[in-house]
Amino acid sequence: xxxxxxxxxxIEHDVTQGSDEWFAARCGLLTASEMKLIATPATxxxxxxxxxxxxxxxLLAQRMxxxxxxxxxxxxxxxxxxxxxxxxxxxxxxCAPVREVGFITNNKWGFTLGYSPDGLIGxxxxxxxxxxxxxxxVQTIIEDVAAGGIPAEHxxxxxxxxxxxxxxxxxxxxxxxxxxxxxxxxxxxxEVQERILAAAAEFEARLKxxxxxxxxxxxTARTIPTVRKAYAEFAA
Numbered sequence: 016x017x018x019x020x021x022x023x024x025x026i027e028h029d030v031t032q033g034s035d036e037w038f039a040a041r042c043g044l045l046t047a048s049e050m051k052l053i054a055t056p057a058t059x060x061x062x063x064x065x066x067x068x069x070x071x072x073x074l075l076a077q078r079m080x081x082x083x084x085x086x087x088x089x090x091x092x093x094x095x096x097x098x099x100x101x102x103x104x105x106x107x108x109x110c111a112p113v114r115e116v117g118f119i120t121n122n123k124w125g126f127t128l129g130y131s132p133d134g135l136i137g138x139x140x141x142x143x144x145x146x147x148x149x150x151x152x153v154q155t156i157i158e159d160v161a162a163g164g165i166p167a168e169h170x171x172x173x174x175x176x177x178x179x180x181x182x183x184x185x186x187x188x189x190x191x192x193x194x195x196x197x198x199x200x201x202x203x204x205x206e207v208q209e210r211i212l213a214a215a216a217e218f219e220a221r222l223k224x225x226x227x228x229x230x231x232x233x234x235t236a237r238t239i240p241t242v243r244k245a246y247a248e249f250a251a
Contacts, residue, residue, distance in 0.1 A: 026120050030118055033096075042082070045074065046130060046131070047128070047172045049070060056168055067218075071221060078226065098191075099146060101192075102196060114136075119132065120179065121178070126216065130176040140184050141180055143169070146190055149194060152194055160189065171211065174211060178211065185201045
């Protein structure tokens with residue numbers, strides 16, 4: 016998937032998150048929410064494990080087919096969608112106007128990273144909302160928010176998001192229905208972002224190698240072409 020450095024700047028894609036157009040825009044791309052699969056959150060070392068390999072082949076397949084397979088949407092995800100709307104409205108009312116944008120990409124490093132922000136604030140800021148079960152929300156307030164930090168499992172996503180958008184800050188929002196909504200401001204951390212870019216660059220290199228292996232294997236493998244069927248056809 017070649018990238019044009021002539022467009023090395025954040026590009027906003029006018030799509031609705033969760034729509035077919037949104038899935039198409041992020042098809043085959045390494046995104047901020049998936050960075051935890053590529054770099055270990057605790058050590059920032061480049062990951063080399065089963066989750067990383069599965070994600071590599073998932074993105075490689077998407078690049079080959081230009082198709083994103085559907086995934087199961089559970090109760091927690093549905094609750095999260097509703098909570099995100101509520102949290103964004105609360106932030107808009109009490110903190111600052113929020114502008115929604117579906118997807119942002121940036122290819123200034125010779126490869127493309129993507130990010131789906133939960134909202135942009137003015138010219139410099141953005142928000143990242145997490146819907147939390149009450150036990151996790153209480154734990155976050157005690158262990159992270161009180162110290163002015165954010166949970167380690169979300170730090171890579173926030174820092175990658177800031178890399179993609181090139182904005183100055185991100186307000187991390189922890190929301191749990193019925194409890195006080197917590198907001199912590201995060202700013203770019205250069206040493207963390209350098210490790211993120213190193214992991215992403217190595218991951219992209221491995222993707223290209225695996226793509227070459229796949230194409231070489233097709234030259235000798237015994238295969239039969241198939242035509243993709245829409246899921247609706249199976250119900251007929």
